[in-house]
Amino acid sequence: MLEIEGLEAGYGPVRVLHGISLKVPKGRVVTLIGANGAGKSTTLRAVSGMIQPTAGQVRLAGKNITGLPAHRVAQAGLAHSPEGRRIFPNQSVRDNLILGAYTRLTFGHSRPRGDISGDFERALDLFPRLRERQYQLAGTLSGGEQQMLAMARALMLNPDVLLLDEPSLGLAPVLVEEVFHIIRRLKSEGITMLLVEQFAHAALAVADYGFVMENGRIVLEGSATELQRDEQVKSAYLGH
Amino acid sequence: MNILTQLVLSGMALGMIYAVIAFGYQSTFATSGTLNFGQGEALMLGAMTGLSLTGEIMGGPYLNYWLMVPVVLVIGSLQGLVVEFLAVRPALRIHSEFGWIMSTIALGIIFRNVAENVWGRDDVPFPSPLPTTPVHILGANILPMELGVMVGALLLMGLMELFNRRTLYGKAVVATSSDRGAAGLMGIDTRAVIAFSYALSSLTAAFAGVLIAPITLTGASMGSVLGLKAFAVAIIGGLTSGMGAVVGGLILGIAETTTGFYFSTGYKDVPGLILLLLILAWKPNGLFGRAAVQKF
Ligand SMILES: Nc1ncnc2c1ncn2[C@@H]1O[C@H](COP(=O)(O)OP(=O)(O)O)[C@@H](O)[C@H]1O
Ligand SMILES: [Mg+2]
Numbered sequence: 275m276l277e278i279e280g281l282e283a284g285y286g287p288v289r290v291l292h293g294i295s296l297k298v299p300k301g302r303v304v305t306l307i308g309a310n311g312a313g314k315s316t317t318l319r320a321v322s323g324m325i326q327p328t329a330g331q332v333r334l335a336g337k338n339i340t341g342l343p344a345h346r347v348a349q350a351g352l353a354h355s356p357e358g359r360r361i362f363p364n365q366s367v368r369d370n371l372i373l374g375a376y377t378r379l380t381f382g383h384s385r386p387r388g389d390i391s392g393d394f395e396r397a398l399d400l401f402p403r404l405r406e407r408q409y410q411l412a413g414t415l416s417g418g419e420q421q422m423l424a425m426a427r428a429l430m431l432n433p434d435v436l437l438l439d440e441p442s443l444g445l446a447p448v449l450v451e452e453v454f455h456i457i458r459r460l461k462s463e464g465i466t467m468l469l470v471e472q473f474a475h476a477a478l479a480v481a482d483y484g485f486v487m488e489n490g491r492i493v494l495e496g497s498a499t500e501l502q503r504d505e506q507v508k509s510a511y512l513g514h
Numbered sequence: 515m516n517i518l519t520q521l522v523l524s525g526m527a528l529g530m531i532y533a534v535i536a537f538g539y540q541s542t543f544a545t546s547g548t549l550n551f552g553q554g555e556a557l558m559l560g561a562m563t564g565l566s567l568t569g570e571i572m573g574g575p576y577l578n579y580w581l582m583v584p585v586v587l588v589i590g591s592l593q594g595l596v597v598e599f600l601a602v603r604p605a606l607r608i609h610s611e612f613g614w615i616m617s618t619i620a621l622g623i624i625f626r627n628v629a630e631n632v633w634g635r636d637d638v639p640f641p642s643p644l645p646t647t648p649v650h651i652l653g654a655n656i657l658p659m660e661l662g663v664m665v666g667a668l669l670l671m672g673l674m675e676l677f678n679r680r681t682l683y684g685k686a687v688v689a690t691s692s693d694r695g696a697a698g699l700m701g702i703d704t705r706a707v708i709a710f711s712y713a714l715s716s717l718t719a720a721f722a723g724v725l726i727a728p729i730t731l732t733g734a735s736m737g738s739v740l741g742l743k744a745f746a747v748a749i750i751g752g753l754t755s756g757m758g759a760v761v762g763g764l765i766l767g768i769a770e771t772t773t774g775f776y777f778s779t780g781y782k783d784v785p786g787l788i789l790l791l792l793i794l795a796w797k798p799n800g801l802f803g804r805a806a807v808q809k810f
Contacts, residue, residue, distance in 0.1 A: 324695050324698065326700070339602075343698065343703075344698030345702055345703075348701035349701050354699050356695070359693065360696035362689045362692050362693060363692060364688065364692055365685065365688060365689065369685050370681070372685065373685055373689050373700045374700060376686060376701045377700075380682065380683055448660075478618065499601070
């Protein structure tokens, strides 16, 4: 579904990614793990068009989306829940979700409309806390609720692929569990996901396949069970 | 006749004009972090094209005032798109942090020169769409057009607020203003939103132009001082607060009319500039502003 080949990108003159290649098959959950600063978020940004890659290729459902501006990538069906949540604080929870469905609502329907109100209800069922706070300004939500909103907003695109960047970052343990519970549910619904996580343990438990990143390169890959058993991964990321 | 009420009411009309122009500055600053320093010229072009349509200077009148306004708004929007395309987009593309300052000023000067050649350098009167005999309110004499200015300004700002809150495209503009990167991820074409905000900004200036023209002199140079004062208002009120623009505009407008009366008309521009300097020293984000947050 999502194929990345030899991706290079950075910020200004600084190159961060040195040829990243990975695949996310349809209906699968793939995780990208690695230490802080390895380039995980940069990879997601280069895929979703938040930054422009300098080399390599990104294909979504066979379509070349390399270097497209972010809005075109979203129209192509890729949703990105970015690091730091990036919800719209001065707008209501409901408006945030409506904006998530922007491509399906605009004139010309850059993405098929589908059942928007049904998806809206489903998102609120998935995140009941958001239903209670629908009309509240998003900036007044707690950190955990904001994370739920960021995920719900991304789902409103009805995406072919969902990129999640550290959805558990900064959350209390009970909320981390809730987030992973939801990721598991999305997986059972067949949503294709690329999950970036600091909690490698939990990420490998939900993922089918994993990639390990160091200094802008993929250094290891394998099925989630393989990686969970791998001595290197254990010592570096699983804290055993 | 109560002279203070008189001064305050006239100051309010003037202040609402400043507020409308300041609103225009805010709209482009919100989406792109840039300002059109040719706002005053956009106002002048609005007034002059309006005069060409309703006055006799171009062999008219072709339209009455009320039909002329929507035409001027369309022309104003197009002028804003030209400014964005020629002066702002190239500067943003090369990530030039300050290039747009020079280019919008330069474009403003070009617009003024063109206007001088088309319409001449002299100020001309603009026919008032409302009766020119003052009405009595709270013991003061006020021109119906001064009331018209206040109503028109409030109407425009109210409509813009409604657009931002109630429509999908308005929500996209607000989202782009609060986080351009995240707005892009929603599928919002943020470059188009920036162009739109320039159209909106010139539209508001052109509207201010046809509002104020009947109570002032209309000419190629009318925009420069108004644009500069509205800029002061935008700084005083805060570049991020619509409420700030209104309050800042009223403060400046009233300060000017009262200074003009109690001291000397020669000093009427001074209080606004002193206020500007004080605010910059004391509250650099303006009375109502929030600090602009740096996002990549
Ligand atoms: N906005 C940015 N501007 C400049 N450098 C950045 C920016 N974001 C990240 N970097 C740099 O890129 C490298 C990779 O960062 P990032 O992709 O955020 O890593 P990770 O998500 O794996 O923690 C780091 O060295 C970081 O300092
Ligand atoms: Mg990161």
